[in-house]
Amino acid sequence: MTTTDTIADTIAAQLPAQNPEGKLTGRVAFVTGGTRGIGAAISQSLARQGAAIAAGYAGNVTRAEAFAEEFRFTHADDGVKVTLHRGNVGSGDDCRRAVAEVIEQHGRLDILVNNAGITIDKTVAKMTDDDWNKVLSVNLSGAFYLSQAALAHMLERGTGRIINVSSVIGETGNIGQANYAASKSGLFGLTKTLAREALFQLARSGKLSDHSIGVTVNTVTPGFVATEMLQGVPDKILEKIKAQIPMGRLAQPEEIARVVHFLAADAAGYITGQVWGVNGGLDM
Numbered sequence: 001m002t003t004t005d006t007i008a009d010t011i012a013a014q015l016p017a018q019n020p021e022g023k024l025t026g027r028v029a030f031v032t033g034g035t036r037g038i039g040a041a042i043s044q045s046l047a048r049q050g051a052a053i054a055a056g057y058a059g060n061v062t063r064a065e066a067f068a069e070e071f072r073f074t075h076a077d078d079g080v081k082v083t084l085h086r087g088n089v090g091s092g093d094d095c096r097r098a099v100a101e102v103i104e105q106h107g108r109l110d111i112l113v114n115n116a117g118i119t120i121d122k123t124v125a126k127m128t129d130d131d132w133n134k135v136l137s138v139n140l141s142g143a144f145y146l147s148q149a150a151l152a153h154m155l156e157r158g159t160g161r162i163i164n165v166s167s168v169i170g171e172t173g174n175i176g177q178a179n180y181a182a183s184k185s186g187l188f189g190l191t192k193t194l195a196r197e198a199l200f201q202l203a204r205s206g207k208l209s210d211h212s213i214g215v216t217v218n219t220v221t222p223g224f225v226a227t228e229m230l231q232g233v234p235d236k237i238l239e240k241i242k243a244q245i246p247m248g249r250l251a252q253p254e255e256i257a258r259v260v261h262f263l264a265a266d267a268a269g270y271i272t273g274q275v276w277g278v279n280g281g282l283d284m
């Protein structure tokens with residue numbers, strides 16, 4: 001046995017054995033934009049670990065209901081529950097109402113995944129105030145409103161996980177994406193501040209112990225992922241993008257989801273305020 005194994009075993013032995021069946025059994029996760037694309041993969045991935053899912057969406061009812069139907073079919077035997085929550089994450093009122101609705105319907109909220117996001121691509125010269133404000137409000141303000149509401153509940157209970165879905169574009173910038181890049185790099189500062197405040201508040205209320213799974217806040221930064229978001233990108237540009245990715249291909253949504261469920265686990269309790277790249281080596 002290596003030293004690393006010994007340390008891992010010691011830590012595992014100290015963690016509360018709350019999840020004998022699945023790593024997230026008994027947990028409730030709210031995934032915004034959780035009914036299609038990367039969000040749907042995150043919902044399914046957390047559910048496979050045993051978490052009940054509250055999936056948010058903006059207005060595509062057909063896709064949301066199809067997602068819920070497929071989910072219920074897949075989880076007919078394990079009894080893992082799903083609920084749908086419609087709302088605009090760019091509205092503070094919608095966000096507060098959605099978090100209250102999830103807690104009311106599931107009895108708790110353990111994991112918040114701020115995944116909903118949009119693009120309105122134009123060069124800076126052509127970008128209107130409205131193009132700028134819409135993207136910032138959905139991608140950045142939405143994560144703030146939802147985290148604010150969820151954090152109050154998590155701090156009261158002493159446990160929780162918040163995972164923001166940013167983008168490699170937040171690190172590198174991109175022509176035609178000033179609004180998107182700014183919203184996605186804004187998530188880095190939000191993540192680190194939420195992470196610090198969460199631990200500060202836990203310590204102040206005496207809920208931060210050596211054995212606690214704590215309240216952590218992290219960000220995942222996908223590279224280019226094969227979802228509908230990329231469907232508007234012309235094939236020629238997509239080929240150019242792929243040529244720049246050391247891995248030589250787009251990511252599959254499940255490859256992003258894998259990192260999210262890793263960060264959501266009780267055993268990831270010592271990881272907070274971090275930015276996790278999942279980009280095929282794009283930012284090396």
Ligand SMILES: NC(=O)c1ccc[n+]([C@@H]2O[C@H](COP(=O)([O-])OP(=O)(O)OC[C@H]3O[C@@H](n4cnc5c(N)ncnc54)[C@H](OP(=O)(O)O)[C@@H]3O)[C@@H](O)[C@H]2O)c1
Pocket residue numbers: 032033034035036037038039056057058059060061063087088089090115116117118138165166167168221222223224225226227228229230
């Ligand atoms: N695809 C990529 O290459 C890529 C790369 C890096 C980062 N990301 C990020 O990953 C996240 C998911 O991307 P995706 O490609 O899976 O997107 P997508 O396929 O376009 O799905 C977006 C999801 O967000 C929801 N949504 C959009 N606007 C909303 C709003 N105002 N309020 C509430 N929900 C809203 C949509 O709901 P409806 O179904 O009702 O429309 C949908 O469920 C985004 O934050 C995106 O920026 C994506």
